[in-house]
Amino acid sequence: MSATDITDPFDLTSRSNNLVRRRRVERLVSVLAILSAVAAVVLLALVLGTVLFKGLSQLDLAFFTKPAALYGVKGGIADALVGSLLIVLMAMLMAVPVAILVAIYVAEYAGPKAASAFRVMLDVLNGVPAIIVGIFIYGLLVVGHGQSAVYASISLAILMVPMVARATQEMLELVPRHLREASLALGVPRWRTVASIVLPTAIGGILTGVVIAVARVAGETAPLLFTSSITQNQISFNIHNALPTLPLRIFTLSESPSPDDQAAAWAAAFVLIAFVLVMNILAKVFAGRKRRSLEGR
Amino acid sequence: MSTVVPDPEAPTAIERRGIRLGDALFKGVALVAAVGVAAVLGLLTYKVFALAWPAIQREGLSFLWTQAWNPNTNVYGALTFIYGTVVTSVIALLIATPLSIAIALFLTEIASKRVAAPIATMVELLAAIPSVVLGLWGILVFGPWVANHLEPFLTQWFGFLPIFSGDPSQAGLLPAALVLTIMIIPITSAICRELFSRVPRDLSDGSLALGSTRWEAIRRVAIPYVAPGISAAVLLGLGRAFGEAIAVNQVIGNGNTISRSLFPPADTLGSRIASSYVGASSVIEAQSLLYLGAILLVISLITNVSAQMIVNRFQKARRLSTG
Secondary structure, eight states: OOGGGSOOTTOTTOOTTOHHHHHHHHHHHHHHHHHHHHHHHHHHHHHHHHHHHHHHTTOOHHHHHSOOOSTTSOOOOHHHHHHHHHHHHHHHHHHHHHHHHHHHIIIIISOHHHHHHHHHHHHHHHHSOHHHHHHHHIIIIIHHHOOOHHHHHHHHHHHHHHHHHHHHHHHHHHSOHHHHHHHHHTTOOHHHHIIIIIHHHHHHHHHHHHHHHHHHHHTOOHHHHHHSOSOOSSOOOOTTSOOOOHHHHHHHHHTOOOHHHHHHHHHHHHHHHHHHHHHHHHHHHHHHHHHHHHTTO | OOSOOOOTTSOOHHHHHHHHHHHHHHHHHHHHHHHHHHHHHHHHHHHHHHHHHHHHHHHOGGGGGOOOEETTTTEEOSHHHHHHHHHHHHHHHHHHHHHHHHHHHIIIIISOHHHHHHHHHHHHHHHHSOHHHHHHHIIIIIHHHIIIIIHHHHHHHHTTSGGGOSOOOSSSHHHHHHHHHHHHHHHHHHHHHHHHHTSOHHHHHHHHHTTOOHHHHIIIIIHHHHHHHHHHHHHHHHHHHHHOOHHHHHHHOOOOSOOSSSSSOOOOHHHHHHHHSTTOSSHHHHHHHHHHHHHHHHHHHHHHHHHHHHHHHHHHHHHHHHO
16 A cells, blocks of 8 residues: 555646546547537438428429329329328217327326326327237227228327327426415316416427427328228228328329329328428427416516 | 414315315326326236247247248248347447437536536437338438448458458348437437536535546546446336337338348347338238237347336435435
8 A cells, every 4th residue: 555656636737647648538429429420410400401402392282173184194192181180080079079188187187196197098008019009909990890090090099199298297297286285275176277377388388288289199000001001092082982192192102112102102201391390480480478477587 | 362263265064075085086186197107007018928828838938939931831930030139229329328428418517507508409300200200311311322432431441350341231130220329329328427416516626626637537437326227227228129110111221131230131029020010911920920029129128227227226225325
């Protein structure tokens, strides 16, 4: 234990503790981290850029107003747009009220044990592959009744509920306790406190969750294969039949060898991406409103 | 002052019962919704197994290690697809995990808030691209690039490895794994970012004060602190990769055999179900596809439930240590 062979730990000019090497490692790691972030951004730009470049040139009014054409002829996506719109709208109408009720139960009524059990259940449901949900609805409803847009929307609603419920529940838990307590202290019943104080305060965050979930399921393809894939390519509003949809149209066009079909696939992908991006911008707007309302401004 | 004057505005007994009834009703409806969703999860598991049951009975467990898919002779096995699922997902994770951690470190430790916010948004947007669009890009742009540039390059430098041998192919395990990588990076990096931002300031400050470099503080303090969370993030990414059917189907080429190389066409559980179910040539093939579905469900339930368990234990431990 002689003190002489220990270098002074406070001597920062000393190179004995490999300070140069350690600094070099640090710089290397920083560069790698920056490169990774750049890679992710470049990937996004590559995919979006390709869709924009190859899709935009194909777009004209007829593409939006005409239904799909037979093989080899350039058709439109009007039929698929109508189908997607109807199915996603129905899925939203089914999923959002249920999801908000589940979130209210978990955040406002359930005890800590039940709340954590329901949270795990929602996360597990969220992790079920979309194609399995398709098989489920196929076995439960399509077998014996045939495909229909309603069944397609039920399968999308099953995918939406856990997303919206988790987002809502997290928002409800962010609402300050004192707001609830003030309302209850004034004699307002619990359910009216939730409906007129807690929900309006959290509405921005809830809308963000809803919009992101809508964007996610609008591009979902796998469940539609089982529930709404055998379709006639014409504009139809009959929700009891299978309806053509945008994601499934892109899927079939993408595997076609015809250059016309591939061009139509890019154009349809452009429309879908544009919708998804608009929804995400909308989500940011709602998220901003959430922050302001929670900060009481 | 002490005399109690009845408040004319106070609710009467009947009104109070109305309030209690309203509360009970509201709570009841919310509970029914929550239990209903749990029941859907249970029903889903039951139904998928009930659908697969004829095939499970007929083929038995040996289905799991049989390598065949022949609608003409009606011989079916899942090995090719289990192999394809596991290999594509594991490769995707091996690439995505370090990248995601690096992105998260960049966003939380290196970049200023002004730079971090838009880049975080862009990484999130990567998750918003529908899988069918990513698959379209994969089949028409990325696949040809992999066949013309990436695979010849890999063969030239690492051709002595059997996984990088053979003829380049536009569709196969490699492009599928890389497309999956793109899909899971936003998921895992978002969780990692959240984790790193929760590392207590005083822990890393303490490490820096003791003379460590920023990287040493990250590696020896921050990363051990969030390690369970990172493993949960990896499992969640894995669950996503296992279950993706559409984008993989577009780029993997629907092969029927297991090859030592990553280049030739292969297939995964989800992708095979997506491509064959509608056009299944016989009841037996359809039932075998449902068996594949049951296998996929079991795999993804296991990964997701273990991820949740890790997250829960992590949160409990943190609560104990901080409170």
